[in-house]
Amino acid sequence: MQARYDKCADKSGSRWADEQYSLLALNEIFEVAYFTELLANVTNNVPGYDAASIAPLDRTYVIDTFTAVVNQEKLHAAGVNGILESAGQPVIQPCEYVFPVTTFTEAVILAQTFTDIVLGTLPEAQTAFAADGGDESPLVPVFGSVLAQEGEQVGFYRYAQKKLPSAAPFLTGGSPSFAFTAIQMFIVPGSCPQPLSAVNLTTFGPLTVVTAPAPKNMTLEFAVPGAVASDTNSIVYLSGQNLPVTVPISTVTSNAGLFHFTSSFPFESGFAYGLTIAALVKGTGESFTSNDAVAAATLYGPGLIEIG
Known part of the structure; x- marks a missing residue:
């Protein structure tokens, strides 16, 4: 089955053209790397990620959950890169990352935070796609489905911390440059195949x-x-x-x-x-x-x- 991602070429002049698609791809590839490492840590019983550390969650259930998340994020990344490729733009390659977590609990807290940022960024993308119309309009339901899927994920991260699965009736919105800056907190400087300076978004100083x-x-x-x-x-x-x-x-x-x-x-x-x-x-x-x-x-x- 051909995904609607593959049929949507970027439009010249779009507010979400090139730079923001690159942001979404950069984020999805970062998430693939993050959850791949988290899955490996749990699978290999790395100290801080062993069965005792994830209790009372069942270890097999956790492994199955993050196996699914890794595979889903790979498809998200491939989809956004497909949009870039169809528009004749460079696809985004993985960078090197540093994840400031050493335990399962720290890992799911961080996963909740950066997924919350994604949940605030995707609605803005949908708004821009709807306003642009034309070839981008099919992306509105596609990114709506990604938005819902990420919401399912963050419900698990909250449940793993014994929090209510849904935080609030209306989640916090964001802006592309906030998300772009947040991703760079985990990227080793100079490690990206494409320089981040090529993405026409603002990188703010750390707060x-x-x-x-x-x-x-x-x-x-x-x-x-x-x-x-x-x-x-x-x-x-x-x-x-x-x-x-x-x-x-x-x-x-x-x-x-x-x-x-x-x-x-x-x-x-x-x-x-x-x-x-x-x-x-x-x-x-x-x-x-x-x-x-x-x-x-x-x-x-x-x-x-x-x-x-």
Whole structure:
């Protein structure tokens, strides 16, 4: 059976042309590498991934689950690369990766986080495909099916942590440059066959969330590798399908090349459980009406906050 992926050539001038298709392929290939390593660790009883570490989950069930995920992600990657190839664009090859996890629990927490980012990026792709029309319109249901499949995956990652399988009624949206920056957290610099600089998306400076967040109003500490000031910068939160929330920063200090600052986290004002994205932006007090507008003003981010 020929997939609808194979019949959809890219359209010149598309907002999701070339660069964003490359982003989706880059992400799917990263996921293949991540879950292949996770599956190998569980299969080979690597310390931290052995039967005792994954209990009370059944080891055979976990192996079967991640075998399916690896195979599914391979098809996702092949599909997006097929779109690039049909448009005469270079297909994306694997990079070298570093995964900052050493246990099964850490691995599923990270899998939940980056899958949440994907779940926020794919709806924007669907919107662009629908607006462009023409040859791209068949991609709307295709990526809708990928979106639903990734949702099934994240339900398992949450269940493995004894969390409710579904985090919130409306998941957090994103923007392509936030996803592009997040993927690069795991890529060994200079290891990609195609230079990442060829992808026409912004790579932001890192925004570290220093404080462990909780589902309540609280103050969070952040750190960035560059100068910031309370009269020229703000933090913006993206949570659920709410409008972005802008809050001031304060208590700016510097130490060993890092600037630390604090900002309120107004969770009880209607933030969603699951993923919240933080970004340090230019300006103060600005009201943003879209996630893309936040990305356009961002200096450092995304800061990834998982609540429940």
